[in-house]
Amino acid sequence: MPVDVGNVIGLTLLPILIIFVLAIVGSAVRVVRQSTQVVVERLGRFHRVLDSGLNFTVPFIDRVRAVVDLREQVVDFPPQPVITKDNVTMQIDTVVYFQVTDVVSFVYEISNPYGAIEYLTATTLRNIIGELDLDETLTSRDIVNTKLRAILDEATDKWGIKVNRVELKNITPPRDIQDAMEKQMRAERERREAILRAEGEKAAAVLTAEGRKQAIILDAEAQRQKEILAAEAEKQVRILEAEGQAEAIVRVQQATAEGLRLVQAAGLTPDQYVMLQGVEALKALGQSPSSKLVIPTEAAKLLGAIPAMVESLGVKVEQTTEKKNE
Numbered sequence: 001m002p003v004d005v006g007n008v009i010g011l012t013l014l015p016i017l018i019i020f021v022l023a024i025v026g027s028a029v030r031v032v033r034q035s036t037q038v039v040v041e042r043l044g045r046f047h048r049v050l051d052s053g054l055n056f057t058v059p060f061i062d063r064v065r066a067v068v069d070l071r072e073q074v075v076d077f078p079p080q081p082v083i084t085k086d087n088v089t090m091q092i093d094t095v096v097y098f099q100v101t102d103v104v105s106f107v108y109e110i111s112n113p114y115g116a117i118e119y120l121t122a123t124t125l126r127n128i129i130g131e132l133d134l135d136e137t138l139t140s141r142d143i144v145n146t147k148l149r150a151i152l153d154e155a156t157d158k159w160g161i162k163v164n165r166v167e168l169k170n171i172t173p174p175r176d177i178q179d180a181m182e183k184q185m186r187a188e189r190e191r192r193e194a195i196l197r198a199e200g201e202k203a204a205a206v207l208t209a210e211g212r213k214q215a216i217i218l219d220a221e222a223q224r225q226k227e228i229l230a231a232e233a234e235k236q237v238r239i240l241e242a243e244g245q246a247e248a249i250v251r252v253q254q255a256t257a258e259g260l261r262l263v264q265a266a267g268l269t270p271d272q273y274v275m276l277q278g279v280e281a282l283k284a285l286g287q288s289p290s291s292k293l294v295i296p297t298e299a300a301k302l303l304g305a306i307p308a309m310v311e312s313l314g315v316k317v318e319q320t321t322e323k324k325n326e
Contacts, residue, residue, distance in 0.1 A: 030055040030064075037103045039065040049103055068103040072164060075114060079170065080122045082129040084137055088177060092129070093170040094121055096152065102160030110159045117156065121166070124151045134173065141168050 030050055032038050038050040041063050050057075057064075075098070079091040096117060100106045110116055128147050129137055137144070145166050153163040173181070 024059045027059045028056055030057055035070045037068050037070060039068065039103055039107050041065045046104065046108065066103075066107045068100055068106060070100055070103075072097055072099040075117065076169065077118050077121060079172065080125060082126050084129055084132060084134050086133040088134045088173060090134075090137070090174065090177075091170070091172040092125060092168055093172075094125060094148075095167045095169050096121060096163060097165040097167075098156070098161050098163045100160055101162045105158065105160030113156075113159055113161060116159070117152070117161070117163075120152060120155055121148070124148055124155075134177070138171060138173075141171075144168060 030038065031054055032050050032052045034052045036052060038055075040047045040050055040057060042058070042061055046065075047062060075096050077094050077096065079093045081089055082092055083089050098117065106113060125144075125148060128144055132140060132144075145168060149163055149166040152166060156163055
């Protein structure tokens with residue numbers, strides 16, 4: 001049976017043709033990832049930018065030039081030697097945060113953007129630090145970061161790069177400068193400690209003196225109050241004694257007046273009243289069991305005139321005679 005050579009060749013080339021067509025179709029389809037853009041050239045010239053998602057190109061005519069990441073990137077550059085205004089050489093390590101905003105400029109305006117940013121950062125940092133001395137460099141990081149970011153952002157704008165942030169990661173002065181700074185900080189801490197101790201002792205002495213002063217004032221106030229109260233108490237006692245004496249005098253006068261009234265009512269003469277008062281006094285004296293009344297002979301004659309009065313006294317009358325020594 002004769003074999004058709006054309007059919008055999010056709011059957012052999014058909015799978016190859018299908019694979020070729022599929023390869024061409026596959027090369028025309030481009031899937032771009034999120035936060036990524038693709039720069040496409042047509043016949044060696046810029047054609048367009050492919051955004052994220054499904055895109056189509058012309059096989060054999062369109063070619064992908066670059067795939068650019070649009071996310072913010074962080075580049076840590078190695079330490080750069082810089083010289084301060086007071087001629088101190090130190091090593092400064094910088095970190096730059098940047099983001100691509102224009103992929104066309106990023107691809108076609110600069111050949112090595114990362115190296116360009118590194119060199120630009122080093123030269124700009126030298127210029128800024130050269131205007132500052134050592135102490136200002138160590139204490140003015142924010143100022144250096146702000147100036148460096150502004151200069152880098154302006155210089156990289158035509159490259160399609162946006163510099164968002166610049167940080168001085170490490171500032172390493174020479175070892176002898178570090179030793180001197182440590183000694184200075186130690187001396188400063190000791191000075192502050194001495195000042196704080198002196199201020200504490202001063203405050204303690206002031207508080208002690210204030211406490212002593214307050215104690216003296218309180219003691220004087222307490223003594224004054226004590227004297228005032230004692231004077232008030234003495235005054236009240238004297239007032240009460242005077243009132244008692246006045247009341248006693250009033251009562252005595254009232255009793256005397258009452259006695260006079262009774263005497264007048266009884267019809268006694270003034271001499272009889274005086275004699276009666278004397279008898280009452282002797283009676284009061286004789287009421288004491290230990291009392292002993294000594295009456296001279298002349299006075300005893302008077303008692304004989306008033307026997308009733310002597311009996312009412314209830315005392316032992318003892319007549320004494322005066323012996324005259326010749």
